[in-house]
């Protein structure tokens with residue numbers, strides 16, 4: 001018998017599979033086809049002769065996805081080049097479970113760049129950040145101070161370009177390997193101001209969590225003024241916090257004048 005937490009986790013896992021396109025239950029247990037493919041390749045390969053085995057090269061050095069990411073991001077000379085480099089990056093497992101790379105939306109020449117956390121289900125489907133409920137609130141919030149992604153004023157990206165399974169928090173390793181791409185994204189877009197939206201973004205860009213404490217206090221990130229703000233998803237769950245978010249928007253608006 002499942003307890004309530006196990007039941008919720010099982011339901012979320014099923015929801016995730018349906019989301020990925022599974023529409024039929026064939027076996028009781030999932031089959032890891034990557035493992036099967038590797039086993040089959042190993043079984044099919046003839047054993048090396050003793051002479052050949054001694055001539056085998058040393059094992060390849062361990063992959064270093066952070067170094068690979070730094071190299072790929074550093075080589076990108078434009079936003080389009082960076083998007084292509086991220087699409088080609090194979091170091092992050094999240095890519096396998098995602099439908100789309102979510103790179104950016106809005107005006108790349110905007111003075112304000114918003115850095116959110118990671119795509120959710122709607123963003124994964126559309127390949128654009130902040131298009132679900134939280135995104136609609138974000139549009140209304142920034143629209144209230146005259147900034148919009150359609151008419152200009154804001155450029156939007158996320159710390160992670162791929163949706164984590166069941167919208168879990170990204171791991172420290174995932175953040176570390178995608179940060180070189182985010183850093184390059186900020187350098188290429190070159191905004192005057194960064195809006196650091198939510199805890200994951202604050203952890204990545206400011207090295208701090210506790211967004212409800214640090215929100216509204218101007219600081220610096222990647223050599224430019226940065227305003228930490230609570231995430232619109234948090235505001236949807238805690239409408240009373242909208243008053244403080246409004247104060248933060250007014251502070252941003254004053255800074256832009």
Ligand code: URA
Pocket residue numbers: 116117118119120123128129130131134135158198233
């Ligand atoms: N939350 C985020 O942080 N980013 C998105 O793109 C969507 C929801």
